[in-house]
Amino acid sequence: MTTLLNRIELKDYAAIASALSQELAASAVERDRQAGIPHEEVRRLREAGLLPLVVPREYGGIGATWVEAYKVLQEIAKADGSTGQLYCNQLILSVVGQVSGTPAQAERYYRATAQHHLFWGNAFNTRDTRLKIEPEGDRFRVNGTKTFGTGVAAADIRVFAAVQDGVDHPIAFILPKDREGIVYNNDWDNMGQRCTASGSFTFHNVLVNPDEILGPPPSPEGAFSTLLFVVNQLAKTHVYLGIAEGALEAARDYTTTMTRPWMTSGVDRASKDPYILQHYGELWTELKAAIALCRQAAQQVQTAWEKGQALTHEERGEVAIAVYTAKAFTTKVGLDITTRIFEVMGARSTAAKYGFDRYWRDLRTFTLHDPVDYKLRDIGNWVLNQELPMISQYS
Known part of the structure; x- marks a missing residue:
């Protein structure tokens, strides 16, 4: 643990997340079959030293920005959607004291999370x-x-x-x-x-x-007191993004090693099939566009977070629209990718031993957390009527 924490303090948490992602990917299919309580997943996150990722340094945490934390979250979700969701909640809940609690609660829970590597659930x-x-x-x-x-x-x-x-x-x-x-x-x-x-x-x-009892925060009516709902929406979006990215990487590896070219394709391997190439071109473009929207929204979230109690309701609403845009598009792209990967892998890829269906099952399940249609409605209402979204747990 000490070695890992020293490395994290040098901002190597991205490399640690990458290594953990590879480890989780190796057992993801079997763990999906077994299901159950995620004691093993939590243990791995704790041993990797990633639980206090967004806890500020002054309280003993790593002090990563949201831009940095979202990338780590995406890397974890790429390997395993379940662990991605668990870690998504960990990031959000570990800062709940600062946003929704009293100053004393913020300090207490920050220090406890950093010192004891506490895992949060809700x-x-x-x-x-x-x-x-x-x-x-x-x-x-x-x-x-x-x-x-x-x-x-x-x-x-x-x-x-x-x-x-x-x-x-x-x-x-x-x-x-x-x-x-x-x-x-x-x-x-x-x-x-x-x-x-x-x-x-x-x-x-x-x-x-x-x-x-959580709260009250220093400024209960201020925009910052509800900003965590928006931060959480983008965290979930990065889980979707990670699942989609993992699905496309898995499909690429299978296509280049296992898929056979169609008998009338005129090529000697699947990676030269013109239709397979077109599919990959479309899926890659969609994924890159989703990543770009998420990165843009992440920077806006970070800017709003740094304003703290000075954040205005108008600024919060504009950040929410950026996050909704990323979420709506990533949901559509993710479901498209996790469905269409079978078209570029072939019939044998549906064998249960590969577990490629878990990408769609995980994404379809998690994206139902709250209806994306209402995000699109709020975006349209802002575009046409300049009305900011109503504030709720989901917005």
């Missing part, structure tokens, strides 16, 4: 209102069920949101992994993102202390 999902929180003296009790608890079963520290009677907005709180009364129902059995353990949790009279 079941925030404000659309699920079955989890209830109520005051009990100077503390709180939580009961009910919460779905989509991505990575929570393997997390050291957990973020949840519950509803309190008479309070308009969900209440977010942060708990350690050993808090009594929280039961994972082990009910995640979806077609994709199978190693994220994104199932439901049941709370049985769970105690929450006042300092575990």
Whole structure:
């Protein structure tokens, strides 16, 4: 660990991420089949020293910018969409104290994440209102069920949101992994993102202390207090991008080594087939365009992040439009690539042993997180009416 951390301090985390990506890729198909709780994936991220990537240096973290962190995230997702989603949440949740918490919470969680290499998981999902929180003296009790608890079963520290009677907005709180009364129902059995353990949790009279309630932030009505929702949208987009990139790389390797030319093609190998060449030309162009949009949006996110409390709502809205543009296009491109790779690999590539279908299954599952149609609607409304997107957990 010490050696890795020293290397990371020299800004070699990109090389470390590349090495980890190759390691994850070697076992991705088997881990996808087995599914289950991602203890192994979390262990590898921790041992690589990448958990405090965006924690500021003054608190002991690596201090990477969002531009840098998104590239690392894309590299991890290229190998394994599930681990990409887990790491996506790690990056976002590890800074939640700074954006949505009090100054004391920001410092506490930053230092703890950096010192102990804590892995974060969450079941925030404000659309699920079955989890209830109520005051009990100077503390709180939580009961009910919460779905989509991505990575929570393997997390050291957990973020949840519950509803309190008479309070308009969900209440977010942060708990350690050993808090009594929280039961994972082990009910995640979806077609994709199978190693994220994104199932439901049941709370049985769970105690929450006042300092575990997140916030309020220094400027609750300021634009920066909700910027993390936009940062998160682009993080998810980079997972999509990584999955698409991984799919195209896997297809290229297969085409050049395994695919046979069609009998009337007039060429001696598949890599010379004119139609296969055209397909690859189209897919490569689409991928490069998506990467360019994501890089542009990442720089705008970083600029907004650096403004902190000085960020205006108009500036936040313009960054959101840039992120939505990248997300909408990358979703379309990713689904196209993960579907069409079979056209350039051939019938034998559908064999289960290769697991090439996992790219589409992972991407299709994750891109349903929130409807991209509403992102396109918001973009159109901004283009025609100069109206900024409504702020929510998903925007």
